Amino acid sequence: MSACLFDLDGVITQTAKVHAQAWKQTFDEFRIPFEIVPDYADYVDGKPRADGVQSVLTARGIEATPELVADIASKxxxxxxxxxxxDGVETYESSVSYIRQARAAGMKLAVVSSSKHTTEVLSAAALDSDFDAQVDGNLAEREHLxxxxxxxxxxxxxxMLQTLPANAAVYEDALAGVEAGRAGRFGLVVGIDRAGQADxxxxxxxxxxxxxxxxxxxx
Incomplete structure (x- = not known):
């Protein structure tokens, strides 16, 4: 392997629980049923906001109009x-140590997140200089990915890292993320089980x- 590609929320930073809390608050305000367990993992984890909203609305039998999706995503x-x-941003210290060990070993590093706030989260966690490349929700929107x-x-x-997928490892805690790694034919897909979903x-x-x-x- 010559490169390591890391998801952000739930892999490097403990922001997955913050996202889950934000989703819960939002759907409660819209009076749409949403329980952090199991709905966060099943419908929204790892996905762009609008896609997550659509997944929940579809599961609840609610028409996902563009206006409603946009309103929920914005809130x-x-x-x-x-x-x-x-509250700030907490990191998984073992993940930070692993990232720095990988860098010391000469690996190329990237963070790959659906979040449009990846830069802010990395900065708040003092990790903004640890990666050679960043693909986030803003870049995905610009490039229509x-x-x-x-x-x-x-x-x-x-x-961006000038690395073949076969020579890169993907690190993910979300079901959608490991599915993406497998679909991309990456050399290694590591699932990080933060929520009792190893199987x-x-x-x-x-x-x-x-x-x-x-x-x-x-x-």
Whole structure:
């Protein structure tokens, strides 16, 4: 392997729980049923905001009009920013150590996230200088790249790193993310089980599943 491609929320930063809380607040305000377990993992985790909204609305039998999708997505974005500005951003220290070990070993590194706030989150976590490439929701929108589970954002990161997918590893905690890694034919897809869904991660395409990247240190 010559490159490591990391999802952000739930892999590097503990912002997945912040996203989940923001989604819950938002759907509650719109009086649309949403429970963090299992709905976050099943419908929105790892996806662009609008796609997540559409998944929930479809599951609830609600017409996903462009106006409703946009309103819900905007409100969720507002709640997420309010939460990180109030509470800050926590990282998984073992993931930070793993990233720096990979860099020291000469690996090329990229962060690949559906979030349009990747830059702000990395900056808040003091990780903005650790990656050679960044593919986020803003770039995906500009380049018209479909979000995960489509592989396009990961493939774009591999291109930016001048690395073949077969020579790169993908690190994901979301079902949509491991599915994207498998669809992109990456050399290794690592599922990180933060939510008791190891079997589902394997079923969606993870080659190996760990609970924490500390399990892969020095291996």
């Amino acid at each position: 969720k974005d507002q709640h997420f920013l309010d939460l990180i500005h109030r 479909p979000g995960k589970p489509a592989p396009d954002t990961y493939l774009a990161a591999a291109t 589902a991660l394997r079923a969606h395409g993870a080659d190996i599943v760990v609970q924490d990247l500390a399990q892969l240190m020095n291996s």
